[in-house]
Amino acid sequence: MITNLDQIVERVKGTPNKRLAVAVAEDPHTIEAVGRAVKENLVHATLTGDEKAIKKVAAEAKVDVKLFEILHEPDKGKALMLAIGLVREKKADFLMKGLLDSSLYIRGIIDKEKGLLPPGKLLSHVSVIQVPAWKKLIVCGDVAVIPAPDLEAKIAILNYAIGVA
Known part of the structure; x- marks a missing residue:
């Protein structure tokens, strides 16, 4: 039985890395968390958002941007849909919210044409x-x-x- 979060991390370490798409990754907490997950060999990460802002935040957080693939899209709505597109196209296994409004994030996920929510779910x-x-x-x-x-x-x-x- 798993009784703590560290045990989940240890179990994940024994599996092939998942691919993470981060929507609007211009947030220090997001960059730090994703950087740590990449360093611990848990995920491969693709960040979407304003590349200059992502690099600035990463430098301030002392996180090496070479750990990530960055897809430049300064418009937050478009950056979100770019990240969602990676999941839809099976180029990423899961999506993470960065620095964007939760209502925009949810609207992108439930978008009937380009979102991630299957019909009837x-x-x-x-x-x-x-x-x-x-x-x-x-x-x-x-x-x-x-x-x-x-x-x-x-x-x-x-x-x-x-x-x-």
Whole structure:
């Protein structure tokens, strides 16, 4: 049984690297986290956004930009759709939000023509939380995406959480 986040990281280290697409990667926390994941050989990363801003933020965070592929697109909406396109085209395995408004990010994901949400599926999220005083991980399903889920939505949320657990 996995009881902490470090165990998840160790398990991932034994698998082939996944490809990460970061939408609007002009944020120091994003750059630091992705840089660490690349250095730990967990992912290959492609960053979208304003290349000059990404390089400036990376330099300030002391992260080597040679760790990433950078696709220059200064317009945030277009940079998001560029990252989403990488996932749709199977050039990336998953998407990460950088420095852009959450509503824009979600709109891009649920876009019926160019987004990632399959028809008939529900947009939700699952969080895995480690609390030092607790002996195991906590898996939370949809704490904010669907404010008043009906029974069908609750079943989908539960199934997503079970899949992660």
